[in-house]
Amino acid sequence: MALRVYNTLTREKSDFETIEKGKVRMYVCGPTVYDSAHVGHAMSALVFDVIRRYLIYKGYQVQYVMNFTDVDDKIIDRANRLGIEPIELAEKYINEFKKDLESLNILPATEHPRATEEIDEIIGMVQTLIERGAAYEVDGDVFFRVEQAKDYGKLSGRKLEEMNAGSRIRVDDRKENPMDFAVWKLAKEGEPAWDSPWGPGRPGWHIECSAMNLSHLGQQIDIHGGGNDLIFPHHENEIAQTEAITGKPFARYWMHNGMLQLKGEKMSKSLGNLVPIKEFIEQHSGDVMRLMVLTSHYRSPLTFNNEVIEANERALERLASAKRPAMPEAKGAPGDVLDELTKQVETTRQAFTDSMDEDFNTAGALGSIFDLVRMINLARSKGATDAQLDPAQQTLTELTGVLGLKLETDQKTSSSADAFIDLLVELRQELRQEKNYALSDTIRDRLAGLGVIIEDSAQGSTWRWE
């Protein structure tokens, strides 16, 4: 079955066809680094990480570029207040963000370009725009002329006449059209600035992404991603600029993730209701955050609250439970159980790709994985051996891996304490046989206090780290 992808540009799903066979050029808008990244950023990064991983699973070679906006008003503002250099501030949050991504098991981007590294490219582009009449200079600022872009608004579904610019913010009256936007900004005293034909200044917000696309991925790319709050004006403007320069359709597929909802409203900087990623990670594993993202569709809003976090903690334990070894002294499961297990492996594989092929339906894919989990656990409880469980567990590991879940159950397996714990569990077994339950329960409780969970069964006792 072919992969189908929803395209914001066409507002419908279509078969996924790349520009170059077997290769995907993908660009995802990264953060403006003036503060710690929050779980909303995490959602977006996770969504596109999963998309990337699935494309790789499908056999594509994926070139994945995520930018950092390291110069803009907010960075300058914040740096001034802290009395440090803007670049210093940006550097700090870039490093922090990279650590955040790592803690979420997000694959490193092929490239992480920064706005400040693209200045020459940007100046060249602004010049081209001016030469072609697509932009004009006023007192050191350069604005993009939206009226000459005949299909301006095609991504966001807006028409220039319908937009009431200035209803919420005062319009710069030097603009020919209120919707014109800056591609180059004149630097004020004390602001970071680069020399340009229009005097010292810095790039506008949208042009940097266009520049990084051109210099790192080329004139046309396959996938351009980001949060749906970027559709307008950011991506709309990116399209206008880039296509004014190249004269070619920019991105084939525009993909946008829904917003993370906190107490019913979007989590955002301006609302001040943020949960930083590093704060979340202090209390939960990266897998939990990822699982939350996976349980709903990437284009839908994601409910984020304690109840949901709890539910996903449990769901994660359930997923991990299927990776546990066979019962001690397992004698082998009945043939019909093994047959069903084998069948479920195939069913799950098929359902997994069917779901993922349909615009990355991770929730559906997870559903089929849980079916496999239940079957594995059932087989184990019926006495399946490790060898009998192995193929199913391999599949489980493979598919959850495609979704980027780590499912690390026993990180401390090779601890030097193992032998001692084995000894205690063994002794406890003897105590139980002598029906000395008071002491055997004490051992269990004390070990639990140390993070060791003992589970008894008819075949004997097993233990694992919490």
Added chain:
RNA sequence: GGCGACGUAGCCAAGUUGGUAAGGCAAGGGUCUGCAAAACCCCGAUCACGGGUUCGAAUCCCGUCGUCGCCUCCA
């Protein structure tokens, strides 16, 4: 005011080229166990509301109510 999305069991959520509703969490019952834990089994919805199209609609159309996003920086 304009553009767009959404409203499925207690909670989260999949399913929308129409054919009688995945999965997870919670609750309840059961198996196993000395107890506990884990695992397994059983158990819940006619899909916001009102019309319409159709042999047949959660899925299509119209209306109503509600929630949310964008139109300003934002993943």
